[in-house]
Amino acid sequence: xxxxxxxxxxxxxxxxxxxxxxxSGFSFRRYSxxxxxxxxxKERELVASIGSDGVIKxxxxxxxxRFTISRDNVKNxxxxxxxxxxxxxxAVYYCRYNTYWGQGTQVTVSS
Numbered sequence: 001x002x003x004x005x006x007x008x009x010x011x012x013x014x015x016x017x018x019x020x021x022x023x024s025g026f027s028f029r030r031y032s033x034x035x036x037x038x039x040x041x042k043e044r045e046l047v048a049s050i051g052s053d054g055v056i057k058x059x060x061x062x063x064x065x066r067f068t069i070s071r072d073n074v075k076n077x078x079x080x081x082x083x084x085x086x087x088x089x090x091a092v093y094y095c096r097y098n099t100y101w102g103q104g105t106q107v108t109v110s111s
Contacts, residue, residue, distance in 0.1 A: 011109055020077055034050070085109045
């Protein structure tokens with residue numbers, strides 16, 4: 001199993017970023033996936049999850065209405081569209097399948 005996140009960076013408050021998670025080594029289309037994040041000094045928290053067919057989606061209260069999780073089962077890729085970003089969204093973002101984690105991508109929201 002291999003999970004590779006990309007798309008992080010530095011963005012101003014109110015800005016947007018789109019994270020990607022490229023998956024390989026398993027039957028991506030058959031399994032639910034999720035995004036989590038970990039800010040400095042804090043525990044890792046679940047941000048959003050998506051069912052295998054992309055229909056069922058769940059979000060942490062802190063990101064509802066601002067973030068959108070999606071997936072492309074042809075490209076074996078999961079996405080996280082992040083809008084209206086706030087400084088408190090600053091964290092390393094990880095994608096997850098079962099017990100497997102990617103290496104993370106840093107998102108920094110600062111003016």
